[in-house]
Amino acid sequence: MTTKVAPSPIDALLRRFPGLKQFVANPIVIRDLRAQMRGSRSYWFMGGYLLLMGILAVSGYAVSTGQSLNPLTYGGDRPAFNIVDAQGKLEGFYYFIFITLSALITLIAPALTAASIVGERQRQSFDLLVTTPLTSGHILIGKLMSSIAFLSLLLILSLPASALCILLGGATLADVFRVYFLLAVDSVILSAIGLFFSCAVPAPLLATIWTYAAVAGYFAATYVAGAMSLSGSTNNFSMPLAPGLEIAWLNPVLAVMPVMNGEGSSLALLTRMVLFLGIASLIIRLLLTASTYRLGLFGAASGPSLRKQILLLTFVTVAGTMYSAASHVTMDMMGYSETQSFTVSSTPILWVMIFPLAVAMPFLPGLFVPATGADAPPGAVANAADEPSRQRRIVWNRAFHTEHSGSMPFYLLWVSTALLGAVIGASFRPGFLSFLSGILIAGGFYAICVGFLIWTLSRLAGSMVTQLSSARATAFALLIAVAGLPMLVLTMGQSSWETNPLTSLWILSPALATDHVGAFTESLVRSGMIAACFGVVAFVIANGISANRRRSARPQA
Amino acid sequence: MQPMISAENLRKTYGTLVAVEGWTLDLYPGDIFGFIGPNGAGKTTTIKMLATLIQPTSGSATVNGIDVVRFPREVRPYIGYMPDAFGVYDDIKVWEYLDFFCAAYDPPKESRPEIIERVLTVTDLMEKRDAYVQTLSRGMQQRLCLAKCLVHDPKVLLLDEPASGLDPRARIDIKKLIARLGALGKTIIVSSHILPELADFCNKIGIQERGKLLVSGDVETIVRQLQPTRQLMISVRNDDSAVTRLLETLRDHPLIEKVTRDTDTPYTVRVAFTGNVEQQAILLRSLIAEEHPLTSFAESAMDLEDVFLRVTTGKVH
Structure with missing residues (x-):
């Protein structure tokens, strides 16, 4: 026997907490790094990258400060190098360096993971991975970690260029540290987006295209949201918990913007960075769970966890937005002051109510279509011998089950979570709650009715088409028809939208009635009722079709 | 004696296509099961179900008494799976490839070099230890894949067409290797669409066509039955x-x-x-x-x- 070697502290720690192994001794990271860092290629790459950063720094300095660095051009009509003049324009240099860096990260981070899983599938090495005891968590975190390792190398190599900003005086050491931290976290989010599409899309090229489309969407969304909240709060940075900045930081370009000097204590800044880290890790966690779901390994039930995380994220987002809406700063920003009459459209309330629903709409039919199709995703059907009657029944405790048939309770939970978030977020401002309560009740009613409509349309689609993917498409088409076709009729009519009696029949009509709180509330209730009526009709038809199908299937069996 | 592999009425359907149906089989330690059938008979689907890669539509299977459908993670340490087509990673050496799979099974870190040496010796790849995986010949890659299956000393080997696309010499090598592993008491399922390939070293065979196991059992019994x-x-x-x-x-x-x-x-x-x-x-x-x-x-x-x-x-x- 060999002599027993005392375990190192790390080994002891890993034995105590086996979950840490995904992060510390992940074989996938070791293998990826071995392949990546081998030979002269990585030296050339790093050398080239450093050279590029150097050239960018020098030319960036010349361009942003308006100075020529070429001694031969001094004299004559060109002024000599003016150091005082240049020092005054160093802010431009800071922006140049850091925006270039964040653009590089934004472009590179998703590409690192976009081909990872789909590449393994294409190379036919994925099955070999799956038959090992490595969990999907190991595989995904491993891929993410090797991307992080590479990205941190890029960030560290860019330090000489960004250190110039400290040296020359464009930024403080704290600024650079903060920006690097934010960029690092953002790059993980972007990598996680790439990882998700790598799991979800069957071909590497498609995965890359989808990833960049999603990254563009993410960039635009965080930029708009961040810029909106920042424009109000830059003058009033003393509000330690106003949520705007955290959302802005999710955008890699907004993350490099300097925080106003002298405003807010460093403790407040630290709190906000922790908050930002919380939101970011929630998003990363959500993307990883969604990736696990799409990875489709049986034995890894990620559906329930995915739903809980969606609820949590919805709650945080809505509460944050409502808090921001309830704060003076954002009110001013949105053109609302307390002396003016309150108009719904000038507040974010409309967006809080309508926007999540609108964003979720394309996905909801998919969630609600009963997973009876033969091409159902893994884990979608709990029991293959699911009798048809079970799929139509609402069972409350199935909200967290993976089956699609359990989605109605989930939807209701989701709506109530959003409403609860809105109430809690809004309650920070006295007097705001009483005003909101009417809209909240009407909005809740509307959301539930629309949910019922989506649910019944999905049942209808499920009863007409047996293949899951086709049923989803049918459900979506039905929803578009119900929500969109009246719009076509309305635009063709001669009278204006407000006076046309058809408008009141349209389930999206609250979007038109935002001039006045009362009209908005009333419209929500009316449209909710109409959605419910449509839903009942769809429910009756779906029942008829499936009863008919059962009757015709019986004699054969 | 408890069967090492036990399947009952395994069934897998893709839409209306029935890939595997009514697949029932018991295998005991030391059995080498030759799994024969024309292309498209559902051999790969069956093996993948046993390898916890595909969820059966219905039916059950156990490996070493553990349910494959309910506890796939617990089953995986007992099986070594070699797919019919597999890819290797670029820019990685033979020992690093094996080290990766070895690490995936999480043995004590100090024991890994020993394990790698052992499987390299068994599969006769010792002199290729530091070669890059992509430079190996097809026969060597097959052997490397088999070596990968052995790093955790599994009780069950699921080998899907291990000899396909090999020259006669490499084919004989891999057959000898499988026979040797069977002698070590492992339960092995070897699939092939070429019958004589399996005849020499299997003690049980099964013939599958269109997803159904037409006959299965001892080689002699089957021959007696049909002849x-x-x-x-x-x-x-x-x-x-x-x-x-x-x-x-x-x-x-x-x-x-x-x-x-x-x-x-x-x-x-x-x-x-x-x-x-x-x-x-x-x-x-x-x-x-x-x-x-x-x-x-x-x-x-x-x-x-x-x-x-x-x-x-x-x-x-």
């Missing part, structure tokens, strides 16, 4: 008259169904004998008593190819 007569090859001294005399004697024997002169080997008679071993001995004794100049009297090797054709064409009709 009630024994094929005897009787040769005499190089003398045409001796052959004629032998043919006449045998034609009158009550236990002999059919006697023909063999076309491949000279002075040999092929006999379809319906009797058992004792009656076979009596026949030999009587032939010697009648002073036939016998040079050999042998039961011909069981013709699996024949069995295969008989079983599968039966299905087509």
